[in-house]
Amino acid sequence: MRAEHRKDPEHDPVAERFAARLRDPVPLTDRVERAVLRRLEAEAAERRDDRSRWRKFVAAMALAAGIAIVFGLGVLVGRRSAVPAPTDAEVRSVEFVLRTAADSAVALVGDFNDWDPSATPLRPAADSLWSVVVPLRPGRYRYTFIVDGTRWYRDPSAPRALEDDFGTPTSVITVAHR
Amino acid sequence: MTARVSLPEVSPSDAELVQRVRQGNLDAYGLLMVRYRLRFGRYAFHLLGNESDAEDALQDAFFLAYRSIDQCREPARFGAWLFRILVNRCRTMAVQRGRDAARRVPFEAADIVGVAHPAESVVTREEIHRALGALVPEQREAFLLKYVEEMTYEEMVELTGAKESALKMRVKRACERLRRLLGEHRAS
Numbered sequence: 515m516r517a518e519h520r521k522d523p524e525h526d527p528v529a530e531r532f533a534a535r536l537r538d539p540v541p542l543t544d545r546v547e548r549a550v551l552r553r554l555e556a557e558a559a560e561r562r563d564d565r566s567r568w569r570k571f572v573a574a575m576a577l578a579a580g581i582a583i584v585f586g587l588g589v590l591v592g593r594r595s596a597v598p599a600p601t602d603a604e605v606r607s608v609e610f611v612l613r614t615a616a617d618s619a620v621a622l623v624g625d626f627n628d629w630d631p632s633a634t635p636l637r638p639a640a641d642s643l644w645s646v647v648v649p650l651r652p653g654r655y656r657y658t659f660i661v662d663g664t665r666w667y668r669d670p671s672a673p674r675a676l677e678d679d680f681g682t683p684t685s686v687i688t689v690a691h692r
Numbered sequence: 693m694t695a696r697v698s699l700p701e702v703s704p705s706d707a708e709l710v711q712r713v714r715q716g717n718l719d720a721y722g723l724l725m726v727r728y729r730l731r732f733g734r735y736a737f738h739l740l741g742n743e744s745d746a747e748d749a750l751q752d753a754f755f756l757a758y759r760s761i762d763q764c765r766e767p768a769r770f771g772a773w774l775f776r777i778l779v780n781r782c783r784t785m786a787v788q789r790g791r792d793a794a795r796r797v798p799f800e801a802a803d804i805v806g807v808a809h810p811a812e813s814v815v816t817r818e819e820i821h822r823a824l825g826a827l828v829p830e831q832r833e834a835f836l837l838k839y840v841e842e843m844t845y846e847e848m849v850e851l852t853g854a855k856e857s858a859l860k861m862r863v864k865r866a867c868e869r870l871r872r873l874l875g876e877h878r879a880s
Contacts, residue, residue, distance in 0.1 A: 522836050522875075524860070524864075524872065526867045527869055528841060528867070528870075529835070529839055529866075529867040529870060529871070530868050532815070532820045532839070532870055532874065533839035533840045535815075535816075535817045535820055536734070536738055536817065536820060536821065536824075536840045537734070538734070538838055539730050539731070539734055540733045540734040540737040540738075540743075540746070541730070541733070541748065542729055542730075542733040542737070542743060542746060542747050543747070544726070544729075545747060546725065546729050546747050546751055546754070547722055547725040547726060547735075547754075548751045549747075549751050550725060550751050550754045550755050550758070551718060551721075551722060553702075553751075553755055554718060554721075554755070554758060571863065573855070609831075622816065627760065628760045628763065628764060628776075629776055629777065630760065630763050630765075630773065630776070630778050632763070632765040632766075633763040633765075634758070638840075644768075658853060660853070663850075664849070664850065666853035666854075677733070682852055682853035682854055683853060684730075684853075
């Protein structure tokens with residue numbers, strides 16, 4: 515038993531005996547790793563295919579430009595590549611704002627950053643306002659704010675998440691398709 | 693949260709493996725997964741009640757962690773970071789499963805009474821596991837974090853975002869309910 519628990523007068527000795535029987539490792543099989551590696555490899559293959567398609571597209575555009583020059587159209591002469599940079603038209607910029615008298619830091623955690631408190635810090639603005647802009651694809655996201663690394667706050671301007679059964683103050687935002 | 697949910701110092705360290713993963717080494721990630729499947733499988737199994745759901749939760753957590761590995765600011769504490777992802781994934785699955793009444797049947801208290809052996813002086817691991825399933829998810833989570841994972845309330849507050857008073861109440865109620873379900877005398 516952990517030393518802090520031994521000193522805790524509220525530590526229940528009967529529950530401790532129950533828990534002791536649950537502490538053995540549960541030998542889940544290596545199906546877990548194999549399935550994850552398959553997903554990751556499939557995803558990597560998809561990315562390679564996308565890059566390959568993109569290279570083919572660029573090559574086709576270059577060929578088309580060359581043909582145009584040869585035939586004297588001159589449309590593309592003197593211009594840089596007419597190929598647009600790849601963009602994700604579905605991504606929307608969403609601003610999250612919290613008014614709080616934080617001493618040091620406010621972080622945004624949610625489904626979009628794996629609830630990592632170090633991933634999305636808010637920046638301070640005037641009058642105790644903190645904000646951050648996050649690019650999000652359409653979908654439904656649960657999130658909350660962590661103030662000074664310890665206090666969790668639901669977004670007062672957003673609906674409460676229905677899954678908030680565990681007492682964690684959680685809000686929900688739905689990003690619509692354009 | 694402290695490094696309580698990380699493993700003791702092993703070689704190669706988590707920090708080294710995370711570095712290799714960031715360089716595109718999938719084998720390094722495989723090693724991390726083996727390491728933490730054994731460590732965290734227990735939590736997912738007891739929270740969700742069966743191996744299949746536990747494996748699904750772990751798979752999702754590993755997958756999400758890999759995709760955001762660049763956001764792991766402290767690679768030496770990869771385990772703590774991964775555990776947070778897993779706890780959230782288990783919560784979501786527990787809530788989804790809670791909406792499916794049929795899947796709650798194996799955890800009904802009546803079942804536990806039915807398998808009890810009055811002459812038996814010690815409850816079995818299986819009976820405790822089944823009794824855990826009769827708790828509401830937030831009490832089960834609090835009990836597992838406090839008693840099985842041996843976290844402090846401070847660590848639990850940081851991990852879950854719930855207030856310490858609420859967590860203490862959940863743990864207390866979980867203990868009371870487990871005592872009732874399993875019979876206090878049988879644990880002694």
